[in-house]
Amino acid sequence: IxxxxxxxxxxxxxxxxxxxxxxxxxxxxxxxxxxxxxxxxxxxxxxxxxxxxxxxxxxxxxxxxxxxxxxxxxxxxxNQCPVYNREAKPPAPPAPIIDLNDISFPENYEQAFLQIIKSPGLADKQWIFRQYDHMVQTNTTVLPGADASVLRIKNTNKALAVTLDGNSLYTYVNPRSGGIIAVSEACRNLACVGAKPVGVTNCLNFGNPEKSEIMWQFKEAVHGIAQACKAFQIPVTGGNVSFYNETEGIPIYPTAVLGVVGVIDALDKIMTPEFKAPGDTILLLGENKEELGASEYMNHIHSKKGGPPPEIDLRKEKRVQSLCLKAISKNMIKSAHDLSEGGLAQCLAECCLLGKKRIGCRINLEDKIRTDALLFGETQSRILISLEEDQEDAFKSLAGKRKVPYSIIGKTGGENILIKHLGEKIINIPVQKVYSLWKYSLPGFFKIE
Structure with a gap:
């Protein structure tokens, strides 16, 4: 020593x-x-x-x-360390539950869309990460802001993909689901850049564990994380837990943040989220559902923070991710982006905004569900991809083998983000207008008057 x-x-x-x-x-x-x-x-x-x-x-x-x-x-x-056996029981009253029958539709979907895309959680984060060394000795090949950052491994043909995920509101309304979704979305982000997850670390932030409801949140979140890590067969290599995060007795939302690392076996198999060229076909992997609980839409448009969070089926999640990875390895697709906070509308916008070309899209949605849920619902296990028209049949066969539902929802091209639902035009906004709000809103939240 x-x-x-x-x-x-x-x-x-x-x-x-x-x-x-x-x-x-x-x-x-x-x-x-x-x-x-x-x-x-x-x-x-x-x-x-x-x-x-x-x-x-x-x-x-x-x-x-x-x-x-x-x-x-x-x-x-x-195995024989002292173990705390603190009392753990659900809070009383429980987290609020939102009844969609009580939720009105927006008078103007375009305004709702613009309000969500410029919110702090969904606006572009470059203003933050550009203040740090995000190039890492010039090894970063995919910059922050995509589904995951990608770093080349010098003198090899491989790369590492790194992502962070966590949703404190999901974990507040249902801690176990929040833990499962944090791991699952991180792995989905890796799949979208072509990486297979190999390890996870965590940063768990909670209130005072001497309170039974806080201990219950922590216990449930850890069980959720463990359940998802077992499903994806990834080891937890380390992490940290921060307790007693309270101000005048009021705890923070339980915040489980997961950092997951993945490996890309070939540098020419790296995928990015932005649309690459006009005329490509846009497909949505997975299914749309009427799930608006704990969403950015409910928070920013209706000022409600209740649940339930989106449901998640780990078996379906793994099939969607496997399909995406296989399609990337076979050079079938040209872009991939996961759906998460902000829903389908946010995902489509980011696919238009993240590339230098800023290519628009024309979308026709046929799902017979609430329009706001279709646009802004945060249903899990969904990925948006684009491919050339001549790859559609090959992809259909691949999706069928993996039992993954998908739908063709539109085409890339134009200067607008155009979205129709059951034939009715609900959003038609110039890409440049959306870009300006998304790109430059975040610094304004930190201005001191």
């Missing part, structure tokens, strides 16, 4: 082992590659000290000089 670099003299073994000093990492390296790893750290003037080795004793042994200061069986550390 004396070999560990220390920031002050005279630290005891107890202090060294329990120190929470930052900017540190423990690495297990193959013996023959230790010097190679140390040379990399030395290049950046960083310590890389050999402090021990792996044994087959099933014990953790720590020495300070010649004196053994710790000698514990691993089972005591891993």
């Amino acid at each position: 004396n070999l560990i670099p220390q920031r002050e003299q005279g630290m005891t073994p107890y202090e060294i082992m329990l120190s929470e000093s930052q900017e540190r990492m423990l690495i297990v390296a193959q013996k023959e590659k230790v010097k190679q790893a140390q040379s990399v750290f030395a290049k950046w003037d960083l310590d890389a000290v050999i402090i021990g080795h792996v044994t087959d004793t099933q014990n953790l042994k720590v020495k300070s000089g010649d004196k053994t200061v710790v000698d514990l069986p691993l089972r005591a550390i891993i």
Whole structure:
């Protein structure tokens, strides 16, 4: 333990082992590659000290000089730690539930659409991320703002995709669903850029766990995260939990944020969300439902934050993602973008806005459901793709094999975002007008008058 670099003299073994000093990492390296790893750290003037080795004793042994200061069986550390058994019960009264029969339709869908797209949660975030090093030594090949950022792995033909997801309102109205959806949407984001998920970390933020309703939120959210991670077969490599996030006794919304990393096996299989050319066919994978609970639409248009959140079926979710990945690998599609906050209208807009060409679209929707739910509902397990017309039959066959429903909803092209529902024109707005609101609204929320 004396070999560990220390920031002050005279630290005891107890202090060294329990120190929470930052900017540190423990690495297990193959013996023959230790010097190679140390040379990399030395290049950046960083310590890389050999402090021990792996044994087959099933014990953790720590020495300070010649004196053994710790000698514990691993089972005591891993499986026999003290466990809190705090009371956990649902809040009373429970989170509010919205009855759609009580919700009126917008008088003007275009105004509702523009109000949602410029909201802080859905407006362009470039104003924020451009203030940080998002290029990472020029390895970033897909910038933030898409479904996931993509970083090339130098001297290989592979890339890493990274995404963050979480919806505190979903987790507030149904913590278990919120946890499941956070993992599922992150994996869906990775699928849209052509990546398969390989690992997840988390950042869990809650109120005071000594309150039974907060402990219940935490417990349910963790169960949801675990359920989804098992379904996608991805390990949780680490994370952190922050409790006691309250102001004058009022807790924050339970916020489960998931960071998921995926691997893209070939650089020429990277997919992006923007429409690529006029005349391409636009398809919606998955099904539309009348689900508006906990949505951005209900929050910003009706000032309601009740549930229920969208339902999610992990089996259907995996099939949709598998279809998207397969279509990308076969070079069938030209763009892919997941539907999440803001619903179909938001997704279509982003497909028009994220590319330099800013290509419009013409959409005809035939679903016999509420128009506001069709435009702004946040039903899960949906992906919007575009492809050339001559790929439609091949894609139909591929979707049939994977039992994924889809619908052809329109074409790319023009200078407007044009959406019809059952033959009635409900949105027809120039792409440039939408772009200006989406692109430049966020900084205005931070202005000090």
